[in-house]
Amino acid sequence: MNRQNTRKSLFLTTTNRCWCRPTLKRPGNVQSSQQKFSISTPPLSSIILPMSASVSPLRAPTGSPQFPKLEKEVLEFWEDNGIYQQSLDRRADGPQFVFYEGPPTANGMPHPGHCLTRSIKDVFPRYKTMQGFRCERKAGWDTHGLPVEVEVGKELGIHSKEEIEAYGIEPFIQKCQSSVWRYMQQWQTLTQRLGFWVDLDEAYVTYHQSYVESVWWSLKTLFDRGLLYQGHKIVWWWAQGGTALSAGEVGQGYREVADPSVYVLFPLVDHPGRSLVVWTTTPWTLPSNMYAAVHPTAVEYSVVKDEETGQELVLASALVETIAAKLKRELPVVETVSAESLIGQRYEPPFPDFHQATGDPVGKLVGGETQSKYWRVVAADFVTTESGSGIVHQAPAFGEVDYDVLIDQQKLFVDGDGPELLCAVGPDGKFTDAFAEMKGVWVKDADKPISRKLKENGRLLFLEQYLHDYPFCWRASEDPLIQYPRESWFVRTTEFKDEMLANNAKIGWQPGHIQDGRFGNFLASNVDWALSRERFWGTPLPIWVCQETGQMEAIGCYDELLAKPDVQGTEVWAKAKAENPELVDDLRVHKPYIDAVTYASPFSDGARMQRVTEVIDCWYDSGAMPFAQWGYPHQNADRFLDQFPADFISEALDQTRGWFYSQLAISTMLFGKDSPNPIAAKDGLETPKYDYPHPFRNCIVLGLMLGEDGKKMSKKDKNFREPNEIFDKYGADALRWFFFSKQTPWTAIQYKEQAIKDSIPEFLLRLWNVFSFLTIYAEIDGFDPTTATAADDQLSPSSLASAPGYRDASERSEIDRWILSELNQTIATVTERMDALDNYNACRAITGLVDGLSNWFVRRSRDRFWAKDTDSQDKNDAYWTLYESLLEVTKLVAPFVPFLSETLWKNLTSPFSESVLGSVHLCDYPKPIQDRIDPELSESMHLLREIASMGRAARAEAKLKVRLPLSQVEVVLTDDSRIDWLKQHDDLVKEELNVKTVDYTTEADKYVQYTVVPNFKRLGPKVGKQIPAVKKALAEADGNDLLQAMQRDGKVTLELPGGSVDLDDQDIEVRLQAREGWAAAQGSRCVVVLNTEVTDELRREGIAKDLIRTIQNQRKEIQCEYLDRIEVAVETDMDEVILAIKEHGDQIANETLADTVTLGTLPDVDPIENEYGRVFVRRSSSSPASGGES
């Protein structure tokens, strides 16, 4: 009894903590788990152990697995034993697989989309680690930028720049710094709960001083190479708030509004009485007009006569009628003119202010001639005839495309003699002195007076209201945004366009179309990177300006700054720190402290150098991550050199213009072929040049995640489940498996609770059930894997061979060799797919294997496990095959479902105690054993399964249920090559189909009709255009004759209109079709024909089987244990039932563990009625559990 008590304890802990070894830190002991978890299954004391068997150390799990609970235990185990660190340590000397973490911002809550990226980011490093690679995973956090400022602003109840300044930049920045970590806890919990192994403790942080200084170094490098410059950028400007808005913010604020739409006349200087018709929806921009644009080729222009005013108007021919209709009068065409003839013509601007102020100057062209700087017709290919007049008003100050026109114009002139930007509006959105008559008027209030003024001057042809979408400030919804020019710093990325394209061409993109599609196109249309931001919380642009001469220099790190002559202003930081010692030191390189630091100008005696005010685009921060995460070059040069470039990164599609670009651009500029190999700040350290691609070699671009309804996920619509809810209900493995196996990662994924839930029965539970099956019978039979005395620490197949009961795979039965072949083939496929970063097809292969294991190997092997002789070699083979397969599958799935695999590993290896690796994640990934792969066997088994399947189809068709035995099936095949093999497996087919005999044949004219079809793939190249004729000839000929001819001569000759053609047996395919009148079913390669004659004898056997089923059901009903004995009685008045019981009573008793099977009734037992009578079942008095149990 002692023994049984011990066993009971072990058993209880099986699904819980049995794998917490004494050597491990955690005191996982039996008592605590007993208290913690209740067990619903009856105790094992009711099981009688077979006398001959040893006690198996394997334990069956109790009840159904609760994956979330198991996962939490695994998490604790990992945590307590530092498994992740161990997995890295084991590979310290391995080859390198470099992974970069694209930094998320911890300033917002993590959502399901992050689960996807983090799952994908996890699976490949795990896989590579198991493959023996050293794969470090440094986490990172993106901490700068406007979103952070906005969050803080909300908290403070302020939003405009002025308000922030009034509040104080210093306290504001301090709040930003602490706000960055607001959701840190949630992020860490999610990361850990999902099983994403990453070094959170070592994370790089973009606001850290070392990080900022790396960024400074790179900017200094660019500055010194002349790649940083100042220019104008047209931005969406919130005039009231005094700030520019990012594209994303602008996108949020579009509203449909009605604006005045005016058709304005621009009289041509050299054609009195003739005017251009120019269209605009922003009349307030007209005082700043500089040009009128026409399309140089695609648009034809007409001169029409406005008979009401007598004027001649120039406009696009295609729009004459439209405008005539608006004016409600005819506009007869005088002549058509080419755009060519219009270009260069001068006109009178709509308002004279700038004309007078500038004196309508002339400038010197690059070619040596001269030309007027302003108020000419110019060419622009964005001009269309979709709306307006086909001639577009150009106010470069208020439109990005207009601005580009100005840039193009400036390029025509010699330096310094080109047109200036004309702008009559101040940053506050009000007119300046440049348009004196409306000085101080908010531009949007000026539309009406301006229109009125135009009308007074006879310049207004027509005015109407125009409905369109226009952006408003998302924080102050009444404020319309305007486009406005701001001074900005740019990086001259356009100079590196070709290099970036060359770099891109070498990157392994997944999916491939990103390369030449979205990303390639983006690079091809590269514009200089607008780097600066007029904000507060960001990496300060490290450029100091001489207050006297305006000359500048860049600074590469804080110490470099301090080493400058006569440094002043550092006391601002010192004072702040003294007042509040809690302040993190990293703030000293941020505004406002850094702004206070000045030094003596080297350019002018007595002058001071002062930093420019801007911070930089936080995309630059993240793009600098390959070197900045290490603080390179100021420190850790070896780490950088070691970890560059990355082998693998992955983010969602929205990073195309974000992190993917910023990384590639920065890396190409700093480390590309044409970079001049600058000397890094660290002594003698030379910045390396790298062959493309860098900084990442491969990138999986993930699709966007959509909500349950296929729309964008939105908290408001509640169209998705929170990750934590999923984890609690189904577990992280279910979610991961959903991501990896349900679709290619780049498709837009619908995040569906049901689909995640489905992972459980489809995969997790199915695998679990195989494991459960093994342990149930291992326990009963005493299967003991530790008899493999030479087993190594990961129980590799070869080392298990040391067990006495272990036979070489080649000696085992077909089904064993088959599943081992499938296993090894799958290992080969999964490895090949994962090396190609193709998780989807790797998962498909795994699914197929687990299906084969569960639905064919286990199913077909059940009676081997149930065999009475516990020591039979076949039974041993079955155990070893299943045990070994499960071990290997566990390793195979470990990167995908790290929790389940860990639990399985723990349970499967528990008998070995500490001689085996404590975690599956420390194991080597399985390697295919080539000589166990048997494609021929695989193919044959496939055929066998098809035969079984067809047999069942035929039965269903003939309405002959499987329990009713039949005398014979005949299997007709297209060729005889596998008949011998199939004959050896008669038993299997007989059992699957419940028939007495199986016959195979290739000649069965009586049952089937042969048809011969061409093998198009082969014949296509051979006979080309004659294919239709071949097809027709084969279809018309008699298949059976053709086949005979083929078997006789080895070829068939067809007479065709174009000559005769010889076909060999490879050129054709033979197909079978069952003839009418047989209980037959046809598959692709076989026809299965049933003998439907049911003799009395067969019928009685069927009755016996039906009874067995009824009794088995009842066993369960009365809650019998596995090995309980029962008594059975059947009451019937049907003679053939009585006879059936007489004939098959032993079999019935045998299969149902009945001591007696009698005719009649049993007292005090409720019978079950069935078609044969009443069946009585009760637990036998000889049953061990009957004595007062339960």
Add this chain to the structure above:
RNA sequence: GGGCGUAUAGCUCAGUUGGUUAGAGCGCGUCGCUGAUAACGACGAGGUCCCAGAUUCGAGUUCUGGUACGCCCA
């Protein structure tokens, strides 16, 4: 307005270099199994592969043009 992508069974998605019978899972239906049982198996129904044209002996697959949806940019 431009770029990119997607469109295949009721749903979610695969489909390699063109090869003539387009697959999977789920769902549905029918049947079966019943000591892996909060499982399992078999079979079945269900598809003008978005539309139109082109190339080809042959197109879900290549090309052109459209339509719808999504994303990015303007």
